[in-house]
Amino acid sequence: MYDFIIVGAGSAGCVLANRLSSNPEIKVCLVEAGPKDSSVMIHVPLGIIGMMHSKKMNWRYYTEKEPHLNNRKLFWPRGKTLGGSSASNAMCYIRGHACDYDEWAALGNEGWNYQDVLPYFKKSQFQERGGDDYHGGDGPLHVSDLRIRNPLSEAFIKAGKQAGHKHVQDFNGEEQEGIGYYQVTQKNGQRCSAAVAFIRPAEKRENLTVITDALTTKVLFDGTRAKGIEYRKGGKTHTLECSGEVLLSGGAINSPQLLMLSGIGGKEQLNQHDIPVLCDLPGVGENLQDHLDVLAVTRERTFYSVGFSPVALLRSLKGIVDYILFRKGNFTSNIAEAGGFAKTSPDQAAPDVQFHFSPCFLDNHGLNLWQTIRHGYSLHACNLRPKSRGQLTLRDRDPVSPPRIKANYLENEEDINVMVKAVKLSREILKQQAFDRFRGKEVYPGEDIQTDEQLEAFIRRKAESIYHPVGTCKMGIDEKAVVDPRLKVRGVTGLRVVDASIMPTLVGGNTNAPTIMIAEKASDMILEDYLKKSVKSEEVTASIS
Numbered sequence: 001m002y003d004f005i006i007v008g009a010g011s012a013g014c015v016l017a018n019r020l021s022s023n024p025e026i027k028v029c030l031v032e033a034g035p036k037d038s039s040v041m042i043h044v045p046l047g048i049i050g051m052m053h054s055k056k057m058n059w060r061y062y063t064e065k066e067p068h069l070n071n072r073k074l075f076w077p078r079g080k081t082l083g084g085s086s087a088s089n090a091m092c093y094i095r096g097h098a099c100d101y102d103e104w105a106a107l108g109n110e111g112w113n114y115q116d117v118l119p120y121f122k123k124s125q126f127q128e129r130g131g132d133d134y135h136g137g138d139g140p141l142h143v144s145d146l147r148i149r150n151p152l153s154e155a156f157i158k159a160g161k162q163a164g165h166k167h168v169q170d171f172n173g174e175e176q177e178g179i180g181y182y183q184v185t186q187k188n189g190q191r192c193s194a195a196v197a198f199i200r201p202a203e204k205r206e207n208l209t210v211i212t213d214a215l216t217t218k219v220l221f222d223g224t225r226a227k228g229i230e231y232r233k234g235g236k237t238h239t240l241e242c243s244g245e246v247l248l249s250g251g252a253i254n255s256p257q258l259l260m261l262s263g264i265g266g267k268e269q270l271n272q273h274d275i276p277v278l279c280d281l282p283g284v285g286e287n288l289q290d291h292l293d294v295l296a297v298t299r300e301r302t303f304y305s306v307g308f309s310p311v312a313l314l315r316s317l318k319g320i321v322d323y324i325l326f327r328k329g330n331f332t333s334n335i336a337e338a339g340g341f342a343k344t345s346p347d348q349a350a351p352d353v354q355f356h357f358s359p360c361f362l363d364n365h366g367l368n369l370w371q372t373i374r375h376g377y378s379l380h381a382c383n384l385r386p387k388s389r390g391q392l393t394l395r396d397r398d399p400v401s402p403p404r405i406k407a408n409y410l411e412n413e414e415d416i417n418v419m420v421k422a423v424k425l426s427r428e429i430l431k432q433q434a435f436d437r438f439r440g441k442e443v444y445p446g447e448d449i450q451t452d453e454q455l456e457a458f459i460r461r462k463a464e465s466i467y468h469p470v471g472t473c474k475m476g477i478d479e480k481a482v483v484d485p486r487l488k489v490r491g492v493t494g495l496r497v498v499d500a501s502i503m504p505t506l507v508g509g510n511t512n513a514p515t516i517m518i519a520e521k522a523s524d525m526i527l528e529d530y531l532k533k534s535v536k537s538e539e540v541t542a543s544i545s
Contacts, residue, residue: 010084
């Protein structure tokens with residue numbers, strides 16, 4: 001019998017497992033559908049390329065046909081291993097903008113404004129530059145400067161300044177708007193995933209059990225109180241029980257799917273699949289949001305490519321030696337080395353576009369990278385605060401079946417307008433003098449695409465996810481909220497959701513650091529409730545005796 005069962009060993013689940021098991025009196029079990037994080041592709045930063053292809057460590061989801069993107073099905077990679085997507089992402093450490101969290105609080109989520117959450121960002125962080133008002137200096141998650149700065153990334157920084165953007169040293173400090181290098185979740189040139197940061201230091205604790213290769217199929221209930229889970233491992237079905245709470249940390253796709261499979265969701269949705277309705281909660285799977293991204297790609301005309309390409313990497317024996325002996329060089333790159341934030345209108349309160357610059361030729365998520373020998377460089381641009389909302393529903397009642405993902409990108413007309421402006425901003429940077437010695441032919445959008453109408457058609461033909469789905473178990477106080485501000489699932493007891501799915505609105509940046517923050521704050525709330533319950537139990541026992 002455990003006190004807490006955590007479903008999903010992604011960024012949030014790893015934090016919960018560490019923080020809750022820090023009390024030796026609390027027994028914790030962490031259950032992960034994927035394997036252990038032993039693959040070299042995880043720990044060598046450049047291995048992100050291989051992680052995109054992995055069927056063992058990547059859920060490799062696809063959306064349904066997106067009606068506003070020429071009915072294309074978009075690829076949604078999600079991590080499936082200890083560390084979750086923090087074991088396969090681009091390692092960019094970005095928190096979003098302060099106004100994002102102030103908006104959460106304004107929506108009725110008391111305790112979630114920026115000043116409330118900043119201490120939890122700091123608590124998790126070991127900022128290698130040192131701690132200050134915005135950064136922690138002794139947390140488990142290492143945040144460092146890149147050990148390599150590709151010449152093309154350097155050209156991007158110069159070009160950004162030539163285009164009128166400020167050079168920013170710290171996107172998580174006082175000012176987000178501007179261009180600069182990203183800091184990354186790396187330690188000594190290796191990926192510092194949530195598993196490395198939070199599970200490695202805790203895995204030998206006697207009160208922490210970690211089960212991998214185990215797909216959770218259902219939350220078990222005693223009436224309306226969650227009492228455990230059912231999971232499949234090695235072809236067999238197993239059950240686990242807990243005296244405290246079941247904590248779902250499967251992410252924006254798996255957490256709502258598991259709730260619905262367990263009888264929690266809109267009754268019409270559940271009735272379609274003959275799932276008994278335990279709790280009619282229509283917000284489950286609703287409010288889906290993601291950052292839609294579009295690439296501007298240019299061929300590199302340099303004969304001996306300075307960027308990353310299959311040929312350049314294969315001949316990079318020095319890079320292999322540098323990495324093995326010194327943990328530096330090409331193999332420490334996160335691919336998205338530089339980037340920044342910009343406004344499509346000067347009257348914006350906060351930047352509404354984010355850039356990720358990659359010193360390589362990118363297309364289709366890099367899935368065809370090894371089929372090309374083209375040299376080039378690529379600039380991502382995404383709309384940070386889309387107004388379109390999607391939905392996640394069950395395909396059937398089989399837990400193995402992927403759910404139906406309907407992102408509904410660009411349903412709101414304002415979103416396409418921002419995307420068109422974002423492409424123009426990308427082009428403005430890439431045409432600057434700093435790129436003159438590298439610039440070949442523009443591949444995307446293409447030199448014949450110039451008008452707003454042509455750009456809109458290009459975006460609908462080529463835009464893709466940049467992997468930040470949130471919102472499907474929304475935190476709030478309205479009728480569509482799935483969890484309350486303490487992340488407890490409405491209508492039942494003993495069950496919380498702790499991951500990116502609880503975000504009521506999408507933050508203006510990458511979502512890994514905010515997810516870790518959510519789990520840090522949740523850990524404190526869970527432990528607070530647990531200790532209150534323990535004290536109350538002791539008082540009752542004392543009064544009886």
